[in-house]
Amino acid sequence: MCSAVVPLSPPPATNALAAGRGVPARPLIGTLDSNRTQVVMETLLQRIVETGSAIAIIDITGVPTVDTMVAQHLMKTVAAARLMGTECMISGIRPQIAQTMVHLGVALGDVTTKATLAGAFATALHKMRLAITDVKA
Amino acid sequence: MDRIPILKMGDLLLVTIQVDMHDRLAMTLQDDLTDRIVTARARGVLIDISGLEMVDSFIGRMLANIASMSRVLDAETVVVGMRPAVAITLVELGLTLNGVRTALNVDKGMELLNSLGGHQG
Numbered sequence: 039m040c041s042a043v044v045p046l047s048p049p050p051a052t053n054a055l056a057a058g059r060g061v062p063a064r065p066l067i068g069t070l071d072s073n074r075t076q077v078v079m080e081t082l083l084q085r086i087v088e089t090g091s092a093i094a095i096i097d098i099t100g101v102p103t104v105d106t107m108v109a110q111h112l113m114k115t116v117a118a119a120r121l122m123g124t125e126c127m128i129s130g131i132r133p134q135i136a137q138t139m140v141h142l143g144v145a146l147g148d149v150t151t152k153a154t155l156a157g158a159f160a161t162a163l164h165k166m167r168l169a170i171t172d173v174k175a
Numbered sequence: 176m177d178r179i180p181i182l183k184m185g186d187l188l189l190v191t192i193q194v195d196m197h198d199r200l201a202m203t204l205q206d207d208l209t210d211r212i213v214t215a216r217a218r219g220v221l222i223d224i225s226g227l228e229m230v231d232s233f234i235g236r237m238l239a240n241i242a243s244m245s246r247v248l249d250a251e252t253v254v255v256g257m258r259p260a261v262a263i264t265l266v267e268l269g270l271t272l273n274g275v276r277t278a279l280n281v282d283k284g285m286e287l288l289n290s291l292g293g294h295q296g
Contacts, residue, residue: 083259090279117271118262123255123278 070101075111082115086124093162094119097155099130109144116149125165127151129158179204181211186218187288188250189281193226201237208241212248219288220245223281225256235270242275251276251291255284 070078078096086094096112098104104112112128119126129152131139139146152158163169177200182189188211190204212220222238242252255278257265265272278284 079263080259083262086279087259090283092279092283114263114266117266118259121254121262121265121272121277122257122259123280123283 069103070098070108070111072107072111075108075115079111079115079118083118083122086119086122091124093165094124094126095155095158095162096126096128097130097158098128098135099132099155101130101132101135104135104138106142106144109139109142113144113146113149125150127158127161129153129155177203178207181207183211183215183217186216187285188212188215188217188220189223190220191223191226195229196227196234196237198233201234205237205241205244209244209248212245212250217245217250219291220250220252221281221284221288222252222254223256223284224254224261225258225280227261228258230261230264232268232270235265235268235272239270239272239275242272246274251288253278253284253287255279255281 082094082096085091096115098112116126116128127150128146131151131153150158150161152161177194179190179192179194179200182191188208190208192204194200196204208220211217220241222241224238227234238254242254245252253276254272257277276287278287
């Protein structure tokens with residue numbers, strides 16, 4: 039489902055792939071800096087417009103470190119997506135990053151977070167009242 | 176003087192903003208819309224801002240105000256079609272419009288309004 043390998047910056051990675059009908063997923067791999075998160079924000083919002091998606095997932099499994107600046111950018115992306123009428127989920131937060139965020143005082147508040155991309159995808163399907171079923175059934 | 180048209184569709188009001196808002200236009204819209212909600216006994220308001228390319232803090236606050244006012248008047252407001260650049264600007268301005276419902280386009284906005292119980296009237 040999510041096999042894109044995104045080059046480490048530079049150049050900044052800007053691909054947003056469609057993980058399923060109406061759900062763009064945004065895998066982030068490599069160190070996030072402010073420039074890159076800005077690009078992420080813009081491409082994700084652009085893809086939301088193009089695909090008309092109800093739910094977007096930002097997957098940060100491949101991100102080794104998160105600082106306050108980056109966390110704030112992620113929050114801004116989620117808020118901007120909400121303003122456009124799309125719900126945004128963050129998945130793949132590593133244990134260390136979860137600890138760092140709490141220590142830094144970055145509360146993700148009412149943002150839906152999932153441990154894995156699979157979890158986020160399942161939640162997205164559930165919210166869209168879709169299910170993956172056996173073909174034979 | 177310029178005015179932004181307010182269309183009535185059943186028990187919903189449809190506002191399409193297709194020009195760049197200036198402060199006086201925003202104030203006029205606020206007045207007109209609150210009047211119309213009462214006279215038309217509207218259950219929901221749909222504001223389409225897909226034509227809006229520039230926002231400032233005043234326009235952002237006005238959108239939030241209109242939503243709060245319509246809630247007081249027992250009508251739900253849905254803002255639809257916000258452009259990415261506008262969304263980023265509002266977030267940078269610290270206006271996350273927490274009380275305002277949003278949808279991607281008019282279709283989805285209508286769906287949302289109908290699911291909120293727009294059939295009571």
